[in-house]
Amino acid sequence: MVAKVFSPNGVDIGRRLVSAGWALAYRRYSMDYVAAENEARKAKRGMWRGTFVKPWKWRASSPPRRPQAPVLGTTGIEKPALGSGLIRLHYAAKPISTRKREGCFRQPR
Numbered sequence: 865m866v867a868k869v870f871s872p873n874g875v876d877i878g879r880r881l882v883s884a885g886w887a888l889a890y891r892r893y894s895m896d897y898v899a900a901e902n903e904a905r906k907a908k909r910g911m912w913r914g915t916f917v918k919p920w921k922w923r924a925s926s927p928p929r930r931p932q933a934p935v936l937g938t939t940g941i942e943k944p945a946l947g948s949g950l951i952r953l954h955y956a957a958k959p960i961s962t963r964k965r966e967g968c969f970r971q972p973r
Contacts, residue, residue, distance in 0.1 A: 868896075885910020888918060 869877045881887035882897040885904040889897035905912045917925075 883909075885912045890920075892920070 871877060878887065879897055879900055882889055882900040883904055885908075887897075889895070889901040891898065904910060
């Protein structure tokens with residue numbers, strides 16, 4: 865976990881994603897979601913229904929990709945996605961770091 869995000873009514877979104885099996889506890893920074901991850905794994909929820917490579921293992925075994933610059937489109941910022949198509953972001957992107965594999969901090973316009 866790098867940061868906690870809460871919904872307006874106080875729901876911990878990270879915990880909800882980990883409990884549903886769609887995110888992993890990031891033990892490098894916190895043990896807060898480990899119990900939720902273990903529970904999701906035992907119940908075979910989300911990603912735990914199949915097999916996958918944990919993101920930190922994939923990053924360690926894959927060569928760094930050259931970042932592609934976002935393109936300003938008619939509906940906002942369009943960024944090439946992994947696979948096919950574009951991700952359309954209706955936000956202004958403000959880079960927070962140029963270190964490898966870090967994203968952008970996006971603020972609503």
